Amino acid sequence: MTLWSSIREFSSGTPATSASKPPIGLGWRSSTFLIVLTVNLAIFTDIFFYALIVPVIPFALSSRAGVAEDQVQQWVAILLACYSLALFVGAPLAGMYADHSSSRRWPLLIGLVSLAASTLLLAFGNSIALFVVGRLLQGFSAAIVWSVGCALLVDTMDTAVGVAMGYVSISMSVALLIAPVIGGAVYGAAGYYAVYYISFGVIGLDILLRLVMIEKKVAKQWTPEAAQGTRPSNSNDRDEEKFAQPQNESHVGTRGLDDGMPPVLDSAPSPQPELAPPERKPRSALVILIRSRRLLAALYGITVQGSIMMGFDAVLALFVQDTFGWNSTAAGVIFLAIFLPGFVSPFVGWLSDRYGAKWPSVSGFVSAVPILVCLRFVTENTIGQKALLAVLLALLGTALAFSNTPLMAEISYAIEAEEVANPGCFGDKGAFGVGYGLFTMAFALGGVVGPLWAGYVVASAGWGTMGWSFALFSASAAVVGVLWLGGPITKTDEEGEEAGGG
Template sequence: MIARIFDRSQAPWGLKYRTSNWFIVLTVSCAVFTDIFLYGVIVPVIPFALQERANVGEDRVQYWVSVLLAVYGVGLVVFSPICGWFSDRISARRWPLLLGLIALLGATVMLNVATSIPVFIVGRLLQGISAAVVWVVGLALLADTVPRKSLGQYIGYVSLGMTLGFMLGPLLGGVLFKKAGYNGVWALCYAFIGLDFVFRIVLIEKKDAKKWDIAAAGGSDSHGDGQTERSPEAEAEEEIYDQPAVQTDPSQTQTRLQKLTSRLPPVITLLASRRLLAALFASITQASLIASFDSVLPLFVNETFGWESLQSGILYLTIVIPTLASPLVGYFSDRYGGRLFSFAGFLLACPIFVLLRLVDHNSLSQKVLLVALLVLIGCALTLCFPPIMAEITHVVIAKEESSRKSTGRVTTLAKGGAYAQAYALFNVAFALGTLVGPLWGGLIKQRYGWNTMSWTLGLLSGVTAVPCLIWVDGSLRRTDRGVFSRRYQS
């Protein structure tokens, strides 16, 4: 019995389910949710915790709230490229995910026991490092796993996990802080970390499962027990993407510039894509718009309506509810392209942010107006996120397809693929947004007021709609046969 447990030739229990697309998507979504939940759970709590636990004066609370939110972004910016390079070099995803969870646990313990500003800062920095692992490695694992033609739909579930974490964190944080106190907030965090650990430890990557598939089939590739079945979408995708390239003489087709760029690090090659730059700019904007609320909304409703942490936490539900449509948005962006969805989302958000300036005094009608505007903002931003995240993978595929056509052979940008490094760039962009958003919202509100903050955020959203229209899914100037083929033109 003991020999069988340690026999590596025997397929693990539940191999088919542990390597399935849905379980991997569920694991990544849970990891993203847990990370973002712990980022947001102290949003309505931190103003009061700083005063009660760190003895911060009331006139300095807004400043330190913005700084602590921004420190998280610093950790993301610094460690995302490192995680991307390392993950693509070892082409392994599961173990870095587990190491990231250890960092998240350490951050949670520090924030739980913190009684001074330096400890709060170090805890938030560790949260940013953990987030770098989750976003880079988790999204690369997703890109490795699911059919590319359905990537937007699957990413919709991940974005649902992200936005639920963003909004349920402040909601439950406010409720628990009011009902169970400071330690009650962190008890729920430990529970989510435990659940996340179960998913990450049970996960088996598809490439790791192949050795048991081959062993079960006697060394062949025939269908054996525990083999992961390939979906019709994956078959159709391979028919398009993996058909043999026309063999040409590389000396005739590969220019000196192409030879030079082929030797460059994958990150540099990816940054040469205007499509990727447009997607990264959109990621910065979306993160900024979401994170700006974290530094201003709890204090604004406290000043205007007299609401405390419980009411301000519940208010975040208005932005959460529209995100339930993220998988549906991803499905339609897979089918019809992400250009119009991302363009419409940022364009619609522009006037809605500007209209936030109308909320300026305490009355029932003003409270209803604020709730309605936040719901509409949630709807607009839900249109943007799935197609923008999927665009990161489409750019990598386009770059590799371009290299394939020019050299006559299938190549990848890195040893294990370049998905992790591409999502490291996305992570840096999103981190910059979480860094810029709280500072933008908090400092502009503090110096120039709520009205100025609202119209500047609306202007940022409107400007971002332009590159989304021009470059998402490939340049508008290109005329290709269909959405799928157009996406893979660099």
């Protein structure tokens, strides 16, 4: 075996030759537990690093990149926009590459290289250009992790897709919860580089798991049947068989045509074989999915949920500082109220797997409406109103968990329903990578819309107006969900599933 073959076998997990020996620990390395753990750690690492440096970047811009104090806020916003832009553009590209790759492990490793490069640039960069490139690479890494990671979970989980997406929500919530606190505390106690030492430690563990993990479909190629030559063929093998078959059939009943002899004619006319209709070339998965109202409804809901959640990230700390006089530590603690309810996400995912995504998600958006409106009653620095804010945020966090987790699972439900309605429409590779690339795009769009919406509305019209305007946004997602999630409302659940969203 050549060096390149060995590297390719190790990187993809697939056997390079028929004589290749199965990897050590193939069973536990391809177990559902390890794959789910690896994907969740990858998502945790991405969000953790994103949030860890949020309290550090403003200081780094002035002390390391030489940005003037009056321009720091502007460049912080630009760097956030760079991350969102790379995430928005890179997600569908990463999804399409993952669907056409022989292994989802390859793109995950590419994302890891991008994350490592981003960490190095942000840690040791001393110019604004390096910071911009670092944020772009970080966004590109996130695009790969979310698109490919969620698709890999769908590949792994047969029926419990919603539960798996619930654990993804927990990973994201935990990272958003602890990273800013750790980043600020470590920066204040040990300095700038110490913050990145933590990042390198988490990334090191992430590297280990991504290299150890082997996909289930790849693990099947190492079975005894595969070693005997019955290993599932790749797409190239299937193409060769497809083109070879008509050539073999073309010689039936034509003996003598190819050897210069007159053709032998049967005394009785033989029935003409029915010609199979020409095989249709699969359309682009992206085109098929963006024409699905069911999928578009899920993407709209994800954008709304992301906008509301990220909008509070932009204004909540400043609101409690101005209203209650809280310092940064107390402001960080109040985020516990909105993120801790995210731990119900696996239960919500189980409900989605059992009853469908429509009603859990719609109930979440509907419940968020009165909660967001009631935020207008928090106006004074009293114990009662502090408690009221905490309760409202906890209820809002629960509502967001009910609205978001089913939508993450609905992506896979919609793709599977489209495949049932039009068999073979996505070809041999499927479309889960593209589907979750679109999901990541929608969430990135929410990350842009939400902070801008919340910031401008609070500055111009106040906290209460932001609350009821977000309530209208949430209500619109509920209406769209009732109409199209799980298939059109005019059809029964069974018909809606068969139609794949109409």
